[in-house]
Amino acid sequence: MTTTTGCRFSPEAWTGRLCSAYHRIQMITKRVAFATHFQRAFMNLLRNAQFEELSAQDLLLTYSLNSDYLLTLPVYVDWKKAAESNAIIFRRGYSTESQKGLLLVEKLDYLQSKLLQNIFFSLSKPLGNLGKWTNEALKKSTGSPGFQIWIDKLKLWLKEQTYAENSLLLIENYSRGNLTPDQLPDADLPIWIAAQRAVSRYEGFLSPVGPRGRLLRRVLTWTGLIPSLPEATLKSDTEAKQSEGYVRPNFLPRITLANIWEPASREACDNNIWEIIKASFGILFAKSTLQEPAFEELIILYSDDSAQSNEKESSEMQMLPPQLKIYEKIPIPDLPVVFPHKKLSFRILDTVRLDIATVIGLLAYVVNYKFESLASSPSAFLLDLAAFTALAILVFRVTLGYKQTRDRYQLLVNKTLYEKTLASGFGSVYFLLDASEQQQYKEALLAYAMLLGRNKVSSRASIRDMCEQFMYEKFNAKIEMPIDKAMETLLRLGLVVELSTNGSSSSVIALPCPDAYEILKSRWDSLLEHKT
Structure with missing residues (x-):
């Protein structure tokens, strides 16, 4: 007969394990109770300060204004990491952000962008006709269901590459009035659950693609391979009080570069070239004011990946996200800049300038370079060495140009966040x-x-x-x-x-x-x- 002394399942061992589990359950209960109490108090604090969760209408406003906002910061958000960090944004009030001065760089960028836009629009008609002809030819040339399925899969893949997963659904539904602006989550609803719901809504309205993706989207839309985004329309929340002039309006004042250049348009100058030139020079060297609607105050809550332990706790154990930052007067089109996980990209204008310079330089090198044997020309080695040196210098200049542009954008983003930060941390x-x-x-x-x-x-x-x-x-x-x-x-x-x-x-x-x-x-x- 065996004794229980030193047995693996002895009563003493089980008693110790039960006591340890009991104390652990008590600690977990206390932590959950503290987290719940702190969360309710914090949400009540937000409500008392009149902070509201960023609604679908705010996101739709960001989407609408970003379509022709040339001064927007070139960033886009990594939505997968944003969902993992439980990022959620609250806002309080609206304001306006002004920029005054000569604004020579911005005005010249606007003229170049308009030139590029006219070029793309001139190419859109043949591309559209080519796309329609290609679609009709594919439908008539083959009756195979397998080939048609392959074409549909290709279109679906192109659509997924250029649109967010639920962009079309959210924007179309909200434009039709099927969605209502979201209010603050209930006090009993955990913040991390509200954040997960909010991030999917953010991703639906704020496009995750960069300038190249937007350009590709337009080209594919012109050819008819993918559907175009529905027009977003803002609903009035104060229709019942239209006769009362003191009610807060459903619009925000805006002065864009397009408004500044209106006096130099063909309509304003009656197609008089001389008047257009005089008005253009007058606008170019005159002081101007740009004005954009902005969020008065924004507060973002998210968890820091570097501060998290390797062992992840369950959803019931999660506390309030440790990172807390408050910003002021963030332009509505620049909303993605406040997210923690963002990536830099190049504007379409900078991309075209850098890419065109690179392509032209490489074409000039390839066209002018001549291959000669060393036997026919002893100096061919020196000429080849000079040619390869010029190529190396060209590649270095192009790489340096991309790096300088990226560093300038990074400095601009950091400066914007530094100047507009009201508080952070505790x-x-x-x-x-x-x-x-x-x-x-x-x-x-x-x-x-x-x-x-x-x-x-x-x-x-x-x-x-x-x-x-x-x-x-x-x-x-x-x-x-x-x-x-x-x-x-x-x-x-x-x-x-x-x-x-x-x-x-x-x-x-x-x-x-x-x-x-x-x-x-x-x-x-x-x-x-x-x-x-």
Whole structure:
């Protein structure tokens, strides 16, 4: 008979394992509870500071404005890594970003881009006719179902290479009104799950291809091999208040390079070449102002891959993403620049300039180079050495040109992010705390002042309209007043009294200033006594 002493499955060993597992479960429960509590508090902090999750309408606006925004930073996002890092963006308010000066480089780039655009458009008609003829010829020349399946697979492959996986579906559905702007996720919904849902939406609207991909997309669209993207239209959220001039508008002011060059257009100059030249020189050497709609403040949350441990925890164990950054006045077309995993690319204009210079240089070398034997010409060796040296210099210059362009773009991206960073890391939490306190204070003060000035019982809807009208008349600012949050703050402080009238509706009346002063003073004294 064998004893249990030293046995692999002895009761002492099982007891130790059970105790260790019990303590581990307790630690896991505490960590999950702490993560859930911190997440709810953080989401409540975002809501109090009036930060909203980036909606489908914001992304559609980015997609629409990026179509003719020449000053956009040449970056695109690695969406696979963005999904792994649980990147999610919140925004607060809209603004405008201005750029003033002579802007000679930007104006010359615009002229060159228009020249390239006219060249491509002139080539589009024969390409379109060739594509239609090719499609009809393929349909008539073969009746084999296998060949037709191969053609359909080729078109599907081209479509996948030039469009994001769900770009067509999202843009088309939103343009038809089937999608509604997303609100902040529920407090009980984990942030990493909301981030996974958000990244797929970001990828659908923000094209992952670079300039070469966009150029290839246009060429394939002209030939009819792939369908074109549907036109994106923005829906008005304030149609019910069109008659009220103080309501926040559904448009943002914009001044592009195309607007600057309008006085030199053929229509403005009545096709007079001399007038066009004079107007062009006047615009080229005059100070100009560009203005783009921008996000007033953006906050991005994501996890840093370098800070993650090798052992990945389960989704229930994940905490709030450790990386937290806040930016201000990011132009709407430049939204991809705030993502953590982005890659640089070349603009179409720079790509054409560098590629054309490279091709022309290589063609000139190949055409002018002559092969001669050493026996017929003893100096052929020296000529060959000079020719290969010139080729090496050409390759070095071309490589250096690409590197300089890439370094300039990298410097531009880093400078933009550095200048527009409001806070990062734990400083972002302090920023959000201050922003939340200021926002609640301003909302409550404005609502109380409107109630006090009216000096009679009012409904929440009328108070909201009064606040919006006051901000427009006094400060020319069009806002949407969150009256419910302001009323909650005033009711919690005891500065207003809410009276029930008819069922669900209610009216509000403000306490006089002396009574409100005494209430706040007693509340403040109680807080000081509690701390001491």
